[in-house]
Amino acid sequence: MDPVFLKIGSFTIAWYGVLITLGIVLGVWVGTRMARQRGLNVNLFNDMILWMIVWGLVGARLVFVLTSWGQFAGTPFPRILLDIVNLRAGGISIHGGLIGGILVLIYYTRRYRLNFYEYADLCVPGVAFGIIGGRIGNIMNGTDTVGRVTGWPIGYRWPDSARAFHDGMCVRNPNSDMDLSRYCQEIGGQLVMTAPVHFTQLYGVIIGIILSVAAFFWLRSRKAGWAFWQFWLWYSILRAGIEETFRLNPLPLKVYLNQGLQAPGIGLFTDTHLISIPLIIVSILMLLRIRNRPDTRPAGRLVSPSSPTTKPTPVERP
Numbered sequence: 001m002d003p004v005f006l007k008i009g010s011f012t013i014a015w016y017g018v019l020i021t022l023g024i025v026l027g028v029w030v031g032t033r034m035a036r037q038r039g040l041n042v043n044l045f046n047d048m049i050l051w052m053i054v055w056g057l058v059g060a061r062l063v064f065v066l067t068s069w070g071q072f073a074g075t076p077f078p079r080i081l082l083d084i085v086n087l088r089a090g091g092i093s094i095h096g097g098l099i100g101g102i103l104v105l106i107y108y109t110r111r112y113r114l115n116f117y118e119y120a121d122l123c124v125p126g127v128a129f130g131i132i133g134g135r136i137g138n139i140m141n142g143t144d145t146v147g148r149v150t151g152w153p154i155g156y157r158w159p160d161s162a163r164a165f166h167d168g169m170c171v172r173n174p175n176s177d178m179d180l181s182r183y184c185q186e187i188g189g190q191l192v193m194t195a196p197v198h199f200t201q202l203y204g205v206i207i208g209i210i211l212s213v214a215a216f217f218w219l220r221s222r223k224a225g226w227a228f229w230q231f232w233l234w235y236s237i238l239r240a241g242i243e244e245t246f247r248l249n250p251l252p253l254k255v256y257l258n259q260g261l262q263a264p265g266i267g268l269f270t271d272t273h274l275i276s277i278p279l280i281i282v283s284i285l286m287l288l289r290i291r292n293r294p295d296t297r298p299a300g301r302l303v304s305p306s307s308p309t310t311k312p313t314p315v316e317r318p
Helices: 015-037 042-067 079-085 094-111 116-122 124-141 163-169 200-218 226-246 271-291
Strands: 004-008 011-014 184-187 190-193 256-258 266-268
Touching (some): 011 015, 011 124, 015 124, 042 116, 116 226, 124 226, 163 190, 200 226, 226 266, 226 271
Antiparallel strands (some): 004 011
16 A cells, blocks of 8 residues: 555655546546536536536645644744645545535536536536545555544454555644554554554445445436435435544544444544534435426437537626
8 A cells, every 4th residue: 555656756646646537537428428418518518527626626625724724733934835735745625625616517507507407417426436536545545534443343454564554643643532653563663553443445435336326326317406416415424424433533523432442433523524414404405305396307318419519608797
């Protein structure tokens, strides 16, 4: 498990970036194909995707910085600015990326008077593929999205060769609830974190796979927006329940914590838990609302063989 995919001199390419890029490329291919089948504007959709990626990265980094400000506080100016924009050092928020992408989608659909949900639905597979790639990249990085120490049989003992993981975990963390250095011991002249932890990175991969498969069933719906809100509902449920509950994250609302060699390795509530609760409620309400709306797409083949490729004229607003 090595975070570096390719190194040429001092220039390195990380597995994390490569795998997320592959997920996005696959998602764009699927989305473009479906846009053509549904008679949507393919060129405009591709423009949307480009800017959604750009502003998604901005949003992902911005939310991470705001929710992890302790990592940046105290850094002198202007070095702090370099640290904030340094994506190569790691640290992005999936929720922030989704918010950034949605804002771009809102802009385009308002500017060109398009149905927001028709295009939003097509982005769902790409987001799911990106989650898979990102979590596999987290496994290669080692120190990202680590799980809590657990005595359950599913606990994973990271191999001694996973140096990125052990080097990161054997540094003392000022937050005692997240300090794994107490479980480190010297083996073969190197510090090794010997305690089993929840393999939360793999949990995230499984969540991405579930969402990828489910997306193709959701997209069969003839109601625009069904896939979009189903994704938000089930991503929030699965992320909060299967991954976040066992992940080594700070607990701003410390309701329950039980971790260790004789414990299940559970922590409630993290920031993601707190964000997921309103998202689940809103998603359910929106799905109920969409279910009662008339169908927006015909049954059978969705569109004619030809589809528009030129951009519509932007709506001029006073």
